[in-house]
Amino acid sequence: MPRESYQAKLDDLREDVLYMSEVVLDRVRQGLEALQSKDEQLAQQIIDGDSEINQLYLDLERDCVDLLALQQPVAGDLRFIAASFKIITDLERIGDLATNLGEYTLEADREMYPEVDIQAIGDAVVEMVEESMDAYAEENIDATFDIAARDDEIDDLCANASDAVVRDLIEREIDDQTSEEEIERLMADVSRLLLTIRDLERIGDHAVNIAARTLYMAENDDELIY
Template sequence: MPREGYQEKLDALREDVLYMSEVVLERLRMGLDALETKDEDLAWEVIEGDDEVNQLYLELEQDCIDLLALQQPVASDLRFIAASFKIITDLERIADLATNLGDYTLEAERDLYPDVDIQEIGTLVIEMVEASMDAYDEEDPDACIAIAEQDDTIDERCEAASGTIVRDLIEREVDDETGEEEIEQLMADVSRLLLTVRDLERVGDHAVNIAARTLYMVENDDDLIY
């Protein structure tokens, strides 16, 4: 393949990875909106839209394999293709977590913990993913390091939220008049909310993974990977 055609394929891969991130981020926003508004139609749209993300992933995976197998890239091009392959995997998993939010919406019947701001945590992790994809697009190593450092803030917010939920459960009064069905519903609500917090924390972890692969791509620096 002429060098011009090869470079065009590399450029197309970058654009397609960025497009996939836009689709995934939109799914994540929709999942959070569905959870906040208890919009079951929106929740189903997120759940059923996962097939589109999976198809994008498979197509980009094949593009990466073709570039590796047919072009035998070296040095920076090899790192770019390898990083892109890893990044689309993280994006696909973020989409799975967005699908979970759709599932939680269908299960939710009430809000038990107004002090737990799920939307704030969701906004923060979305910003992290956006920043990590900007770093990938712009090949910005400083941004990669900043994203990794921001993960501590997300972890702290999620730990505090989970602590609030568990503490409230422990302190909640349950007496002989509390029905078994009510107790089961309470435990289901608590479990769902803890899973929501955990999934958003995992989105932040995937954002760090993207930053780590980008740093390796740009500077051959694997410090954030391990």
């Protein structure tokens, strides 16, 4: 294959990975919107759309395998293809977490814990993923370290939110007049909220993974990979 054609395929791979990230992030934003507005129709669209993300992943996986098998890349090109393959795996998993948000929306009975700002946590992790993909697109080394450093902030936000939910549950008055059905509904809502917080934290973790693979791709530096 002529060098120009090979380079074009590498460029196409980068653009396709970036496109997949746009689709995935749009689903996360929709998931947050569905949770906030209790929009069941939007939630179902997110769930139904998971197959599109899975297909994007499979198509890009095939492209990566073809480039590895047919072109036998070395050095920087090899790291780029390998990093791209790992990044689409993280993106596919973020897509799964977006689907979870849709499912939580369908299952939730009522609004609880207004003091827990799920939207703020969601906005923060979406921004992290956006920045990690910008770093991948531009091979921005400094940004990869900044993104990794921000993970502690996300962890703190999620820990504080989870603590608030558990503290409220402990302090909530449940007496002999509280029906078993009410208790079950309460526990189900608490469980869903804690799972939502956990899933948002995991999206932040995937953003760090993307930054780590970008650093390895650009500098052959595995410092952020763990």
